[in-house]
Amino acid sequence: MLDLLKSHASVRKYKDEPISDETFHELLHAAQHAASSNFVQAYSVVRVKDPVKRDKLAELSKNRKQYESAALPLVFCADLKRLEHAVSLHGKEILAGATESFLVAVIDTALFAQNFVVAAESKGFGICYIGGVRNNPETISELLELPDHVIPLFGMTVGVPEETNEVKPRLPVEAILHEDTYDESKYDEILTKYDSVMEEYYRSRTANNKNSGWTDVMAAFLSEPRRTYMLDFLQSKGFLKDT
Amino acid sequence: MLDLLKSHASVRKYKDEPISDETFHELLHAAQHAASSNFVQAYSVVRVKDPVKRDKLAELSKNRKQYESAALPLVFCADLKRLEHAVSLHGKEILAGATESFLVAVIDTALFAQNFVVAAESKGFGICYIGGVRNNPETISELLELPDHVIPLFGMTVGVPEETNEVKPRLPVEAILHEDTYDESKYDEILTKYDSVMEEYYRSRTANNKNSGWTDVMAAFLSEPRRTYMLDFLQSKGFLKDT
Missing domain, CATH: 3.40.109.10 (NADH Oxidase)
Incomplete structure (x- = not known):
């Protein structure tokens, strides 16, 4: 399973x-x-x-x-x-x-x-x-x-x-699991290592192979505005009206 | 599975x-x-x-x-x-x-x-x-x-x-599935039938048996305000700030 x-x-x-x-x-x-x-x-x-x-x-x-x-x-x-x-x-x-x-x-x-x-x-x-x-x-x-x-x-x-x-390697469990309190101090080290894993994956996969890791892909993707109409759309459909 | x-x-x-x-x-x-x-x-x-x-x-x-x-x-x-x-x-x-x-x-x-x-x-x-x-x-x-x-x-x-x-009987598939266009005309009939199914379930289950269907439980539950602070909370954490 x-x-x-x-x-x-x-x-x-x-x-x-x-x-x-x-x-x-x-x-x-x-x-x-x-x-x-x-x-x-x-x-x-x-x-x-x-x-x-x-x-x-x-x-x-x-x-x-x-x-x-x-x-x-x-x-x-x-x-x-x-x-x-x-x-x-x-x-x-x-x-x-x-x-x-x-x-x-x-x-x-x-x-x-x-x-x-x-x-x-x-x-x-x-x-x-x-x-x-x-x-x-x-x-x-x-x-x-x-x-x-x-x-x-x-x-x-x-x-x-x-x-x-192909199956993409996920973040290591220690990146998504916190014990008792949220600990963001660990991220920079974990994410840098994960970049190497993703670089290796992207380099070696058979289709669409490319030269990148994870954090750089996220940086390129997430720093641009996306679907900026979303709140207006949701409100036009009757959601999120308690604003 | x-x-x-x-x-x-x-x-x-x-x-x-x-x-x-x-x-x-x-x-x-x-x-x-x-x-x-x-x-x-x-x-x-x-x-x-x-x-x-x-x-x-x-x-x-x-x-x-x-x-x-x-x-x-x-x-x-x-x-x-x-x-x-x-x-x-x-x-x-x-x-x-x-x-x-x-x-x-x-x-x-x-x-x-x-x-x-x-x-x-x-x-x-x-x-x-x-x-x-x-x-x-x-x-x-x-x-x-x-x-x-x-x-x-x-x-x-x-x-x-x-x-x-115990496993609760779910809505019938025809209640949640629509073909090509959303069809709400079917709901009243389907939900009335589903109420009978849920009534039978609630009456016969071993623990917490009660006299109710589904629509009445929903009516009692959903018509009262709940967690009215949610938007304020989410915004205080930096979400939904494009309002």
Whole structure:
């Protein structure tokens, strides 16, 4: 089981083999057994079957290749709309605009999605998370007719792998684990060593080999503004309104 | 594998059996292979060993019983601080205050945590997510000396199960799955049926049986304000500052 988790790598090219509805639903059902904060189950999945919609989604999320070849082109949504319906049956309203409600929905969706990934990979399928749906969240919301209090959090492609990326070496456990108190004094030494590990990996991997470590890639990537419209978008969908 | 996922239920009482550092690190290492947005790996785990700190954490998160008996009392943190160190090695700064950066860190942390849960449960351990650390996030941050750009997202207890809760029936797949477009017209019928399923479950379960369904529990729970300080707290830690 740990070997299955440790073998995860994104799949960006799939074989032309379908996944049956039965199998897909079985994976979803298993995934739904992830924990959910107070059992609110605040997530939805949109499966994009229509080829025109799929092509638009591929273009909007800037992940054409994956979405075109995947058996299951999916969008995972943080969803408080179903809960609105649930409580309206009792003449009540939820506080969907509260930051805490947003946090709950995002975490719920992510736990569910990762359980889905483990389920899918255990059956030999490959997956790729598509953060790129957040490149055009408003247009994608229109495309999928997402109402208020539902947002496309990330996409995912699923299928039978044609090519699998190599597994990237993760940060050493001591970088992410702290005992009793958070200790940032250790980072510079650990990260410098990790750069060597990543340099070796990037140099020797078969595809897209390059000359870089980890911290330099992060520096180049994270110091530029990204998706600066995100707060406006979330608020336009009724989230984070307690500002 | 799907059977393992489907058997998940929270464990709130543990046997007095330790988990070795070796095993714990092995679980963490496997869990780190969850996907990470642009490989930023924006999470940390604080393990609380010190009994005084553990008791305080238990009290602050209002989960005394679990935290007292668990072999591993953990706090999972969304963490952009390590990335600050990484990019500072190259004379740069990250945009930690951007809503998109916050989203990335929260999702990264949740994917990692759920992978950790699957790893732990595959080894026969039980777990319980503790959303209750968000009851007193400021005091818990002080207790664990979390710097800016690190927040306690949720806690977790891990150990050898003494008692396991029963598995709750999840929403039917058709409630969470949409085809091409989001369809909320189906909810009222599906949720009414699901209420009957949950009523039967709550009536017949061995512990804490009660007379309720799902929508009424949600209505009672979600219509009251909760953790209304959350946005202020997050901003005080340097997140969501693009408002």
